[in-house]
Structure formats: C-alpha cells, structure tokens
Amino acid sequence: MSVENKVGTYHFVAEPFHVDFTGRLTMGVLGNQLLNAAGFHATERGFGIARLNEEEHTWVLSRLAIELDEMPYQYEPFSIDTWVENVYRLFTDRNFAILNKDGKTLGYARSVWAMISTVTRKPADLMALHDGCIADYICDRPCPIEKPSRIKVKSTEPVATLVVKYSDIDINGHFNSVRYIEHILDIFPLEMFREKCVRRFEIAYMAESYFGETLAFYMDQEAGTDSYDIEVRKESGEAVCRSKVTFGN
Amino acid sequence: MSVENKVGTYHFVAEPFHVDFTGRLTMGVLGNQLLNAAGFHATERGFGIARLNEEEHTWVLSRLAIELDEMPYQYEPFSIDTWVENVYRLFTDRNFAILNKDGKTLGYARSVWAMISTVTRKPADLMALHDGCIADYICDRPCPIEKPSRIKVKSTEPVATLVVKYSDIDINGHFNSVRYIEHILDIFPLEMFREKCVRRFEIAYMAESYFGETLAFYMDQEAGTDSYDIEVRKESGEAVCRSKVTFGN
Numbered sequence: 001m002s003v004e005n006k007v008g009t010y011h012f013v014a015e016p017f018h019v020d021f022t023g024r025l026t027m028g029v030l031g032n033q034l035l036n037a038a039g040f041h042a043t044e045r046g047f048g049i050a051r052l053n054e055e056e057h058t059w060v061l062s063r064l065a066i067e068l069d070e071m072p073y074q075y076e077p078f079s080i081d082t083w084v085e086n087v088y089r090l091f092t093d094r095n096f097a098i099l100n101k102d103g104k105t106l107g108y109a110r111s112v113w114a115m116i117s118t119v120t121r122k123p124a125d126l127m128a129l130h131d132g133c134i135a136d137y138i139c140d141r142p143c144p145i146e147k148p149s150r151i152k153v154k155s156t157e158p159v160a161t162l163v164v165k166y167s168d169i170d171i172n173g174h175f176n177s178v179r180y181i182e183h184i185l186d187i188f189p190l191e192m193f194r195e196k197c198v199r200r201f202e203i204a205y206m207a208e209s210y211f212g213e214t215l216a217f218y219m220d221q222e223a224g225t226d227s228y229d230i231e232v233r234k235e236s237g238e239a240v241c242r243s244k245v246t247f248g249n
Numbered sequence: 250m251s252v253e254n255k256v257g258t259y260h261f262v263a264e265p266f267h268v269d270f271t272g273r274l275t276m277g278v279l280g281n282q283l284l285n286a287a288g289f290h291a292t293e294r295g296f297g298i299a300r301l302n303e304e305e306h307t308w309v310l311s312r313l314a315i316e317l318d319e320m321p322y323q324y325e326p327f328s329i330d331t332w333v334e335n336v337y338r339l340f341t342d343r344n345f346a347i348l349n350k351d352g353k354t355l356g357y358a359r360s361v362w363a364m365i366s367t368v369t370r371k372p373a374d375l376m377a378l379h380d381g382c383i384a385d386y387i388c389d390r391p392c393p394i395e396k397p398s399r400i401k402v403k404s405t406e407p408v409a410t411l412v413v414k415y416s417d418i419d420i421n422g423h424f425n426s427v428r429y430i431e432h433i434l435d436i437f438p439l440e441m442f443r444e445k446c447v448r449r450f451e452i453a454y455m456a457e458s459y460f461g462e463t464l465a466f467y468m469d470q471e472a473g474t475d476s477y478d479i480e481v482r483k484e485s486g487e488a489v490c491r492s493k494v495t496f497g498n
Contacts, residue, residue, distance in 0.1 A: 015281070015285055016284075016285075016288065016298075016419070016420065017281050017284065017285075017419065017425055017426070017427045019419070019420050020415065020416075020418070020419075020420070021415075021418045021419065021420060021421075021422045021460075022420075023420045026416065028416065032264070032266050035265075035266065036264055036265075036266075039265065049265075050324070074420055075299070165435035166269065166270075166434055166435050166437065166439055166442060167269075167275065167277065167431040167432075167434065167435050169269070169270045170265070170266065170268070170269075170270065171265070171268050171269070171270060171271075171272045171323055172270075173270045176266055177266070178266045182416040183416075185415055185416065186414035186415050186416050188415065190415060190460045190461070193415060211270075211439045212439070
C-alpha cells in the first residue's frame with residue numbers, strides 16, 4: 001500500500017463562531033476537527049466507531065498533543081492529514097499534520113488511542129481486531145513534534161473549579177474530550193492570549209467524569225518558562241485529566 | 250427571480266462532539282449552523298459580513314427563534330434552507346427550514362438582523378445598502394412558526410451566575426452569540442433533557458458583554474407550562490439577553 005493510500009486528508013474552514021477574540025481558530029475546535037479527521041480516516045478503513053460498536057468495542061482517546069506555528073484565521077480553509085504511526089497490543093499512535101489552504105504546514109499533532117470492550121469497559125487487544133489488519137495502515141510519514149510527555153502537578157490549591165453541566169457531556173454521558181480543552185484554556189487570563197499564542201497543547205485523559213460532579217483545576221508553572229502543567233481532579237482527589245500548555249510568541 | 254434562486258441550501262452532519270448525552274445535535278450547534286447558513290447565503294448574494302466590513306458596516310443578530318419536532322441524531326446528515334422574508338429600514342427577517350437527509354422538515358427558525366456602522370456602532374439604513382438590492386431577495390416561502398415573542402422576566406433571585414471566560418468571546422471581544430445558547434440550557438437539570446426535548450428556543454440579544462464580567466441568569470416558569478423565560482443580567486442590572494425555552498415530549 002502506498003503512503004498516499006494510508007494518509008487521509010480532510011478539509012475544514014475556520015468558522016466565525018469557532019475563532020477567538022484574536023480571530024484565530026480555537027484550540028478546542030482544532031481538537032474537535034482532529035478527532036473528526038481520525039473518525040473519517042478510521043471509518044473509511046473499516047475500523048470506525050460505528051463498526052466497532054457493532055462488535056461491542058469502541059475507541060477511547062488517551063492522549064493528544066498539538067504543536068503549531070500558527071492557527072488558521074477566521075474564514076480560512078485548512079486541511080488535516082492523518083495516518084497511523086504504530087499499533088501496539090493495547091494502544092495505537094495516530095498522527096496529524098495541519099496545513100493551510102496553500103499546503104503550507106501550520107503544525108502537527110500526535111494522539112494515542114486504546115480500544116475497549118463496550119460490555120466490560122476493559123482494554124481490548126488491537127491485534128485481534130479484524131485479524132490485525134489495522135497494522136496494514138501503519139505509515140512512516142514523519143511527525144516532527146515531541147511525543148506526549150508525562151505530566152505531574154504538585155499544587156494543592158485549585159486555580160478554578162467547575163460543576164459539570166449539560167453542555168459538557170457527550171453521548172456516553174461522560175465529560176466531552178473537547179470541552180476539557182476549552183475549560184483548561186479558560187484558566188488563563190486574557191492577556192496571555194493577547195500577548196502570546198498557545199504553541200503546544202497536551203492532554204492526557206485518565207478517568208471519566210459525569211454530570212453534576214465538581215472538578216478542580218490545579219496548576220504548576222514550570223520555573224522560568226511559559227509552560228504550565230495542569231491537573232483536573234474530582235472532589236475525591238482522583239485525577240480526570242492532565243494537560244501541559246506552552247505559550248510562545 | 251424564482252424562489253429557487255432566493256433560497257440557499259447548505260449541508261451539515263451531526264458530528265460526534267456536537268451531540269448531547271441523548272445523541273441528538275445540541276441547540277447551540279444548530280444555532281451555529283443556522284448562523285453559518287445565513288452567512289453563506291448573504292455572502293453569495295453580495296451582502297456578507299466580509300463585504301459589509303469593507304464598507305464599514307456589519308450584521309448584528311437581534312433575535313433568533315428555533316422550533317423543532319426532532320433534532321438530527323449523531324452522524325446524521327441534515328440541511329438548512331434559508332431565505333429573506335422581509336427587509337425594513339432598520340431590520341431584516343431571515344427564515345430557515347431544517348431538513349433531514351430524506352428532505353423531511355424537522356423544524357424551522359426565524360431570525361431578525363440589524364446592520365450597524367462599524368465606526369459609529371449605530372444602526373444603518375438597510376435600504377441604502379447597495380441601492381436596496383437586498384430587497385430583491387425577499388421570498389414568500391412560508392415559515393410556519395411563531396415570530397419571536399416579547400420576553401419579560403420578573404425574578405430577582407438568580408438561578409446561576411458565570412464569569413465571562415476566554416472561550417466565551419468572539420472576534421469582536423463580545424460574548425459569542427452561540428455560547429449564550431449553551432449557557433442558558435446549562436441552567437436546567439439533566440432530567441429535563443432526559444424526559445423531554447427543547448421544542449422551541451428563543452433568544453433576543455440586548456447588549457454586549459465582555460471578558461471578566463459577571464453575568465447572572467434569572468428565570469420565571471410560565472404557570473402550568475413547560476415554558477421558561479430567562480434574562481441574563483450584568484451586575485449593574487442591565488439585561489444582555491432574554492430567552493424563552495419551551496420543553497415538550
């Protein structure tokens with residue numbers, strides 16, 4: 001199979017209600033479009049969520065890291081290329097490139113996915129899926145950004161809290177993966193976004209959270225940098241997700 | 250000009266992160282797609298926001314009313330028809346029909362828009378825009394739902410408050426029109442959405458709000474009905490928007 005057949009390309013536009021006050025696409029919307037691209041690519045190759053659901057399995061996003069030089073501006077078309085980098089027994093790595101309308105690369109993203117049984121909610125063996133044919137799509141196109149890192153947060157004083165609302169939850173009744181991105185960026189003062197841009201955004205999903213739960217956001221700034229480590233915890237102290245946000249000029 | 254040339258039709262899909270826990274498209278996302286359809290239709294006819302901005306004018310959404318029998322389900326394609334019903338000196342009425350993939354009408358929407366000067370922020374005369382040619386697009390296709398109503402809220406005890414965050418504001422630095430829809434529906438307990446559906450959603454935009462402002466939500470239930478009148482107020486008491494939400498089975 002040629003590289004061309006292994007890479008899917010999907011086209012989008014930066015819609016007016018999907019840009020922030022600087023006119024640039026929001027990280028939450030970009031995250032959503034990356035996940036849409038992943039869904040299209042997997043569906044076209046026979047391992048999309050709908051087909052998996054029929055077989056009592058589903059995909060679970062474990063980690064996402066996005067690194068960009070520039071976000072598309074309001075009304076600008078952009079495209080997302082996506083491909084499978086690796087398939088392990090319990091995880092698969094899917095990468096992305098984000099391109100502007102002229103084909104210039106704006107940035108890259110990496111994601112890590114697990115497959116779980118919808119019956120037992122336990123991880124399932126990816127090599128057992130359709131006789132391991134997912135591995136046929138492994139592609140060696142480079143993705144020149146760092147892999148998702150290990151994030152640790154020591155802070156014991158929350159910088160923000162929220163109660164999970166109707167708009168936050170997805171079809172599974174869980175906190176929507178994209179909403180976390182929005183809520184995490186909402187921690188920062190507006191000046192951060194006025195003076196700088198988010199150059200790298202990482203998120204690791206650890207546990208599900210549900211309607212009505214109170215979530216607290218804890219944050220450590222990495223000394224001497226514009227990098228922030230964030231952990232979202234339930235009242236019990238359980239971590240639901242961790243994120244690293246790096247601002248740049 | 251035939252009715253066909255006056256009506257624009259735009260195609261969408263209910264994306265996985267755009268549906269609620271029941272698997273149905275959220276009202277906020279539908280509102281966003283209605284506004285996108287309005288933008289496409291106006292742009293194709295020479296009175297889109299980009300063109301108006303060059304002439305130091307812009308569109309301001311004043312009211313929106315949406316009434317539906319059913320929301321598209323996750324992954325379902327749907328389409329939006331839109332047309333101009335009336336043009337007055339200071340307002341224009343734009344209507345919408347929402348159709349499923351088989352062309353069955355799921356519901357309708359009505360919107361009221363003003364044009365303002367981007368210099369003075371004052372209302373501008375629609376008949377003076379391109380020699381009044383916007384009136385050439387007036388179309389008598391029926392829109393069999395009630396016009397937006399007058400909403401009054403007497404309550405003096407807020408049911409919710411929020412501080413305007415980074416994710417809430419649009420390219421103009423104002424609270425994003427679509428976000429209001431989400432925040433208003435977040436007032437209601439999850440049981441409302443489990444047992445009933447939003448059959449009609451109305452919103453009237455009165456004033457702009459900005460990053461860091463505290464907004465309070467006041468609500469009256471109409472006696473003996475599942476209709477709720479909501480007013481969002483600044484700390485000064487100024488109303489920024491009013492909404493009427495009607496649930497049904």
